[in-house]
Amino acid sequence: MNDLERAKLISENKDLSKEQRSIGVMGxxxxxxxxxxxxxxxxxxxxxxxxxxxxxxxxxRRPRGMDKNQSVLYDMLTENTGxxxxxxxxxxxxxxxxxxxxxxxxxxxxxxxxxxxxxxxPYVNITKSLFHHLDNNCTYNNEETKKFKKWCKxxxxxxxxxxxxxxxxxxxxxxxxxxxxxxxxTYDNGDSILSQGFxxxxxxxxIFLQVHGGSDLRGGYTDIKVFDCxxxxxxxxxxxxxxxxxxxxxxDGGYHWYDSFEVDANDNYDNGIPKCWVxxxxxxxxxxxxxxxxxxxEVVEATH
Numbered sequence: 001m002n003d004l005e006r007a008k009l010i011s012e013n014k015d016l017s018k019e020q021r022s023i024g025v026m027g028x029x030x031x032x033x034x035x036x037x038x039x040x041x042x043x044x045x046x047x048x049x050x051x052x053x054x055x056x057x058x059x060x061r062r063p064r065g066m067d068k069n070q071s072v073l074y075d076m077l078t079e080n081t082g083x084x085x086x087x088x089x090x091x092x093x094x095x096x097x098x099x100x101x102x103x104x105x106x107x108x109x110x111x112x113x114x115x116x117x118x119x120x121x122p123y124v125n126i127t128k129s130l131f132h133h134l135d136n137n138c139t140y141n142n143e144e145t146k147k148f149k150k151w152c153k154x155x156x157x158x159x160x161x162x163x164x165x166x167x168x169x170x171x172x173x174x175x176x177x178x179x180x181x182x183x184x185x186t187y188d189n190g191d192s193i194l195s196q197g198f199x200x201x202x203x204x205x206x207i208f209l210q211v212h213g214g215s216d217l218r219g220g221y222t223d224i225k226v227f228d229c230x231x232x233x234x235x236x237x238x239x240x241x242x243x244x245x246x247x248x249x250x251x252d253g254g255y256h257w258y259d260s261f262e263v264d265a266n267d268n269y270d271n272g273i274p275k276c277w278v279x280x281x282x283x284x285x286x287x288x289x290x291x292x293x294x295x296x297x298e299v300v301e302a303t304h
Contacts, residue, residue, distance in 0.1 A: 096213035191237035244296030
């Protein structure tokens with residue numbers, strides 16, 4: 001198929017928007033590859049979907065009484081990070097959409113559930129609130145954030161790309177990658193139990209932070225905000241479970257547990273969970289089961 005035939009085929013495709021057809025026809029006539037044309041039309045479609053989602057979304061109204069740190073985190077958790085064709089979020093399923101209107105302060109820091117076959121598969125699915133994780137471990141640095149934004153404006157750099165933070169640190173502070181600063185992504189930590197992921201660059205007690213608000217890991221990150229923190233990033237998989245008999249601790253997201261329990265270790269499952277913990281049918285839901293201790297009678301709680 002020659003370029004004119006490709007252009008004609010694209011122009012006659014009524015399933016594409018006017019903008020997509022325009023981009024596709026222009027690319028075909030210029031001899032651009034099919035893959036590049038498709039990518040260009042997908043980019044246009046993503047922009048259209050983002051515009052539609054932005055128009056439908058409620059305007060985030062921050063809950064009253066939040067301090068500065070909590071206010072900044074709320075804004076990041078509800079920041080419109082767009083929509084992509086390959087997202088699995090549906091019309092309103094992305095984190096930034098679901099978070100609008102929530103008062104994260106009222107939510108438990110840790111939640112958990114087990115499956116109906118817990119006795120055969122004694123694994124606890126435990127989640128830690130990203131809001132609480134960040135609020136408890138870092139403090140918004142307004143001056144550094146403004147300084148970074150001014151630098152981005154002067155250098156025509158994107159405020160939502162981690163590369164801008166790296167370049168900023170190199171030019172302003174003379175930092176070197178993997179020596180003075182480090183860039184990472186919490187999704188790279190397979191044991192992370194956070195309710196949402198975030199991307200970060202750490203340097204000298206500061207973290208240049210981006211919350212992942214979309215459904216596709218390749219995009220959907222907020223603008224960078226700078227916080228002060230100390231060794232917060234590494235601990236995204238620490239959690240605990242407790243009843244009246246004692247406390248369990250895990251540093252790998254609940255795959256293995258270590259205890260200060262009053263029950264003989266021989267009565268534990270292989271991963272360290274005590275066998276006296278059974279499903280509590282009274283407090284459980286159809287799709288989420290919770291645990292109760294047969295020894296002390298208390299419902300098992302998720303903790304630090």
